[in-house]
Amino acid sequence: MKIFNTRTGSKEDFIPQDPFEVKAYVCGPTVYDLCHVGHARTYINFDVLKRYLISLGYRVTHVQNFTDIDEKIDQRAKKEGLSPREVAERFIREYFFDMDSLNVMRATKYTRASEYVPKIIKITERLLELGYAYRSGNTIYFDVEAAGGFGELVKDLKETIVGEIRVQGKRGPFDFVLWRVTGEGFDSPFGRGVPGWHTECVAMSMDTLGETLDIHWGGKDLIYPHHECESLIAKALTGKRFVRYWVHNDFVLIEGEKMSKSSGGKAYIRDILKKYPAEVLRTWILRSNYRTKIEYSEESLEEARVLYEKMRKAAAKSRGKEEMGQCAKDFAATFMSALDDDLETGEALSAVEELSDLILEREVEGAWRIFSLVETILGIKLHTPP
């Protein structure tokens, strides 16, 4: 199949290192709040990629993390009179509740940053030894310049555009934190404190999947600084290519703007599911390719509902017919080749819509097999009653 690699900025043929196994790492959420539609999009899109790869015959080893060390978690804990651990545990449970409702397949393994602190410390020590890190006051920084600078994903980063990032004590403006001594948190040779975000994912992915990953997936907002920094750390550590295919999905916008930690206006999955069935939400997300921006609105969800209902009725009508006729075969081919081209789920769905229209007018031989592809690969259940 072809997949868009952020590193090269182009669609490439997907070839994993091992011809039978795909090693994929997905950046999971920071567990300080409920998941919103943006999370739904990221994990549903990856879920479809995974299901598609499985349908091609690959064994997919999928590792996903929970970032459970974060100031936002501490803030929330303080606000609710709980421990940070209790807050993290709660939102991990909520994450699974939402993703299970959305029929997202479970990962092979879930990791938590807090369980990887010893490995993070080891990496930090190693970077210090190698001269890619330095201590300044109470902070260990990664020396971006010494490691050869950015460039894996971000081509030309202008300081003035990114904002005021000069901090006293840093050697270079883009140097980032590997460990901060705060007096609280985790014991380490550098002093009691907390690890930097980027090291966490390097520690977790390398430990579970090895030094080179086939796919590293995440929302587009993670390209810089998170993935760029991860890549630099990993390269400094091993000298090898860290990730073969970097894949990023675009945002869900609300009233033209991105949802983020700092701006309000989040649409929680929980709330959407009170008004729309999970299958409709999934259909809505998959109507667009993962690399386009989508605008969240009730109108477009209603459109997805219409499409979903049409598919459901057509699926019900075509149940139990054995052999695929020529017409069904053609549609199946269109469906698969759409997914093969950079996961064009929208095109795949429009083929299904066209087929559904035909079926509702007349008979199509063996069409149920296409609907079973919709269920197994797109993960949209069609047997649910209205």
Place this chain on the structure above:
RNA sequence: GCCAGGGUGGCCGAGCGGUUUAGGCGGCGGGCUGCAGACCCGCUACACUGAGGUUCGAAUCCUCACCCUGGCUCCA
């Protein structure tokens, strides 16, 4: 600056190599109406940012410009 996406008739918006070049809004004419609206019928737009190229043939593919949108602190 860098990355991604896009520039189609007055406007919105399909089209993704080739028969009448969607559809909608608007506009025009008519029907219905005491008049108007709504509604119905018909008519109307051979348009594809610019320049090269590939091709028997391009809005559709390639190259280079120009312009617009979004993103580049935390964030999926």
